Amino acid sequence: MSTEILLLIATLAIIFYIWQRRTYNFWERLGIKQIKPSPIFGNMRRFLTAKVSFYEQIKLLHNTPGFEKEPLIGVYLLHRPGVVLRDLELIKTVMIKKFNYFTNRALQTDPHHDPLGYNNLFFVRNPDWKDLRSKISPVFTSGKIKQMYPLMIEIGKNLENHLERLPVDSMIAIKNTCARFTTDLIATLAFGINANSLSDVNSEFFKNNMGIFEVSLSRGFDFMIIFMLPALATLTRVKAFSKNTSNFVRRSISYVLAEREKSGLVRKDLVDVLLAMKREAVAEPDNKANQLDYLVAQAAIFQSAGFETSSSTMTLTLFELSHNTEIQDRLRQEIKDYFGDEDHIDYERIQEMPYLTQVVNETLRKYPIAGYVERECIQPSSGERFTLAPYYNVELPSGTPVYVSTLAIHRDERYWPDPEKYDPERFAPENRNNLNMDAYMPFGIGPRNCIGMRLGLLQSKLGLVHLLRNHRVHRCEKTVKSIQFAPMSIVLISKDEIFLKLERV
Template sequence: MDVLGLVDVPTWLQWVLLLVGMIVAYVIYMSWNHNTFQKMGIDGPKPHRVLGHLSTLFKEGVMKADLVLCEKYGRIFGTYETCYPTLNIAEPKLVKEIMVKQFNSFVNRRTTFADAMDAEISEMLTLLKDDHWRNVRNVMTPTFSAKKLRQMTPLINSAGDRMMENIESKIATDEDIDMHTLLEAFTMDVIASTGFGLKIDSQKNPDDPFLKNTLALKKSKWSAIVAAFIMFLPFMSRLGRSLGITFAKEATSFFLKATKDALKERRANPGVYADFMGIMADAGDAEQQDKSSGKTLLTETEIASNAVMFFFAGNDTTSSTLTFVMYHLAIYPDICDKVIQEIDDKLGKTVPDYDNVHDLTYLEMCINETMRLFPVNARVDREASRDVTIGNIEIPKGMIVNILVVAIQRDPEFWPEPEKFIPERFSAEAKANMDPFVFLPFGAGPRNCIGLRLALLTMKMAIARMLQTYRPIKSPNTQVPIEIKKLAIRPDGFVMKFERRK
């Protein structure tokens, strides 16, 4: 065989030379842009030729890595995610430029993994760009109005009833409670009802298909394989979808079917609904509605995509934050006593609802301080849609900018004794003097988290329900400090106990 025209070279050596040539070409391709930040005059650690700085994230975890890199290189530095240059920013003044003042240059989030999503769920808000994002966001926003949230409170309390029954059963047998598992199931029941009008019971039934498929979305081995494929073979990123290899296909298929069934039921039985799917049914299908009304209409793919996002993102973030709050209340009994006293004074035995939980200001301070220490997103990213200058940095079109949320929220200049849990940081007086861009648990600007009001309402109602009857306490198996996963700020198992209040 004549490979590369090497007629006089043995065949096996020709193949070896070909392989070596391919490896060299691959390494050159992956490291081709690794001088980007040197050209920009921006400091940062030296990258691995293929991995970039991914090995640091896997070794240290995203939270520790960001804190260490900020301490060493300052609030602005460059890193590489394999071959992708990423500008990292932990300077509040520049964050304001990106998220608000020059938002039109940073409308979009990164879409590196968009091609790996199933085509039927590829139109999530997190993936949409420019006017397409604006249109879908405008249609979805009324789901989280004060009127709709008030109507959702009975649904949240119904899920809360089942949560309380589960806690009582654990107390009766003196068992430890896996809080993340408990709250993950509670949050799933809330989302199923407030999102789709479905009454499920994932709290009592761990085999509930909604819960199982949500967990499958998070733990899919295929997802990790597809992600690695895109990061290390970026020039073949579209191949997976064409071959039918996408993120957690079986789980997303389940949610697509659930969404389409709920949408069909809403259209067959029109009425006034408080849930997400009711609003979506009213806003879509673009092919079936009269466009002369002037309303923005959604396609079924847009509805289905955002329903899956609603299920997955809402469950994961809310249940994790709730777990971190309960961790702090269990290990700081003096702070827990203040929260309980406030609940007793403001609510008594009254069932929590949209209006009365607004009076629980100290509880909200505890939630905010928890989100400062453990934001659900360690980073928030934006992609420059044009060449743009912020501060004295010239950012080229297409560059990914990471806002280092956890680094900002643990910066001792903005937060004295940043590792300490001090809810009073969020008193009315303290907030009045606070730079809003040093606290970013839900992002900031026009592209902040659309579901933040529902998340806060759910958390406050759930905690109030628990503390009206029980007091959280450590068990011999409670880990202090709490363990978190390396690649996401999520609890890595956390158990505690409750005792009945006298």
Template sequence: MGYFPDFSIETWTLLAFVIALIAVYGYAPYGFFKKIGIPGPTPLPFIGTFLEYRRGIHNFDTECFQKYGRLWGVYDGRQPLLGVMDTDMIKTILVKECYSVFTNRRDLGLNGPLRDAVSITEDEQWKRIRSVLSPTGMHLFNDFMFHSSNLIQSLHKKVESDEVIEVKEVFGPYSMDVVTSTAFSVDIDSINHPSDPFVTNIKRMVKFNFLNPLLVLVVLFPFLKPLFDKTDVSLFPADVMDFFYKFLQMIKSDRNKNDHKNRVDFMQLMVDSQVSENNKVDNSSQKGLSDHEILSQAMFFIFAGYETSSSSLCFLAYNLATHPDTQKTLQREIDETFPDKGRPTYEALMQMEYLDMVVNESQRLYPIANRLERMTKASVEVNGVIIPKGTVVMIPVYTLHRDPALWPEPEAFKPERFSKENKYNMDPYAYLPFGAGPRNCIGMRFALLSMKLALVEILQNFSFVTCKETQVRRSFQFFMYDELKVDLNFGFVSFVTHFASLDSIGAGK
């Protein structure tokens, strides 16, 4: 009996050919960076360096930086990614050559109803959508104030019961209510109704796993992407997407039927652009948004607005609880700006220097986006480095923000880094919590306003206090933090002796 099947020569030839094709497919892409002289970890056949993300993207990026320097190459499956930590190159990528070469982000597909979202669309479609979405801030301030008041009332109830508070369960509903009211003028009051279907569905929506089998398939076999796109396959649960899509269709239908011209929210901005397009009589090339584009933006606002603001507030609470002197300094500025626990005003809030320093430093240590990405539309030379067409250029924000050459004592929480004097000497491309250039985060002002207002109103009434359960527990996923947990106590602030004593803060608490 032989060791091998008794195949014909033709069959053996065909089998050898298939094996050779598989080997070529599995190994062929991995000479990419060697050809252009870029170092990096050794990729595995088919999967590249993708499995290294199991230990956390931020850990992998930091290890690569420490081992290979300011430029390195890795592979998501067959896709080459060039890691860039050089701030001069970052400026060229995000600003100077944004429109010519680095306009678009990588699109992995599987976006479903989000396929027309401003963060995903490319070139002229992106420019058109972005031009419609003029972020508002001051005009929405009263909505922010209403929900921050609800937040304080909710915290009073929790603090009076002397319970340890998992802060994401507080800041998540606040962020949800702010997003839905300012984007769609809908008040779901998730602070007082945590079991509302809107709340439960958004929590399911943001539980994104980068090892999702669908995503792994697209990374390993990118030729499947057009098939998934055509069949509208999505990474997000179908029933969740259906829920939000129907909800937003109902809101948009109401806007079309009724006169809401006096409303100033994101939905009305988009509907107005569509109405203007329908009524247009000239030959202007500027087009309004389609029905699907409007619904894609609306879903994206919910997804991005909820997660970014709530997670940033959690990290702010943690940093202040573990740095009580910083917290007291911030409370002093709040009292000086708004005496006798006066309600904040937009103008005064925007002028608070130490508040801005604290928020900036917290976002330096814990940026919500681990990475920024741009896809090259053409081969280009940047600072002597030739970057071929089709390369994903990746800026590891978490690692950049902890580079000791840019940030002395990078692991320390020091708001003074962002004082006016120090900011003057700071490299602007060393700090990128919202990106930079024409394609930066469109919701930056919105997010900062909601965070600053919540923080001021909380610290007028309470202090963040650590307890035995206090730690940051998070799992880093593809771009955001998932399942972030921070447990804290909240102590009542005694206004009369504001900095001499803090009521209800005991040593054993």
């Protein structure tokens, strides 16, 4: 090897060493405690080597030994500095009290090549987010959900009919059943479509829904960029939705919008909101709602988030009930007490069921489906700037991502004694005064929390009532003993298929 090449290698090595030293002591220079990073990987080695999911990586950082008394921790996403918030008061400050500095999410997709990802309510940046949320919010009010409830009951009866057709004492992959139920619900409630997932094993709508959360290396790369290196989103052309899913949603929503315009039918659902946005935009050439993909983007995020969160909550509840027979028996007795042999599950009465509410709350405590919350700090060019006072006399640099591990906080014994135990009694009325509800955030926190929270809870509750009123779930030889999370999933789901025995009673 020539002297020139050796000199070049040595020079590059020195430059890399100096760059890395300067990059990885960013938080130390500001006087903030940081977790020692690894070369190149920063603090993301386990996530980047596909050993854990992103939300588990944030949990591991939150629980790093030696930082138990720290209100926040400095971390590095590869080379990018970020912060993990630990103190509940600081979390409330960032997410609620000082929300005007944290209106945007830290994740981002490609604005040029991924209109369905970039423009939907989950990803869209302020001020577009604020305007969009105000227009879509009416779809998810209590009054609107009550109006939609008869449609939900129809799908609930379809679920019962589906279960009745199964052989006695069937062993089933329970997530598949729950996902078909919530797919049919979202299809009819948001779009007025009959997806027929429960009756048609080859339902196209169901297959495309499942494809959204497909675990693969290519999708894993996309989400690594979206979650950790959003500045590279345009260069790498990553997409929130796969090509097949994007094409399917475009076809479906284009058809529904055209049919609704032609018929003049008014259902006051998401499609009606999208049509109203389209009509308003006609007189404004620069309004994004003139673009079909902008409208389709809103449908895509509700299709994906709406079916997955509720189906996972149902699945994990049934898993825990199969391991806790006394809890299951008590819940089934409450269902019998409230509805007996009645054919109709009344809206007001299902909302009043105390033990059902406790059970679902405890599932979301132990298994918060998103696993974490994130925001991006945006400092104003003039006026008062955000600081980390009273913890540190430091301005948080604009563009810094901040993370809250809901999974870690929901399993912190300071707030939840014996946190690994599944115990709905935590949420019993007589124990409410013992709870720190600031440590409970299954649907996020602050103005940018989950817009569909009410609907998601009702979907899960209705599905559980329809499933358990005539059936019990039991462990079988293929049932896993505990939940291990899928390492490449963007939401909290089991790595293993969850099989349960379904007993008809």
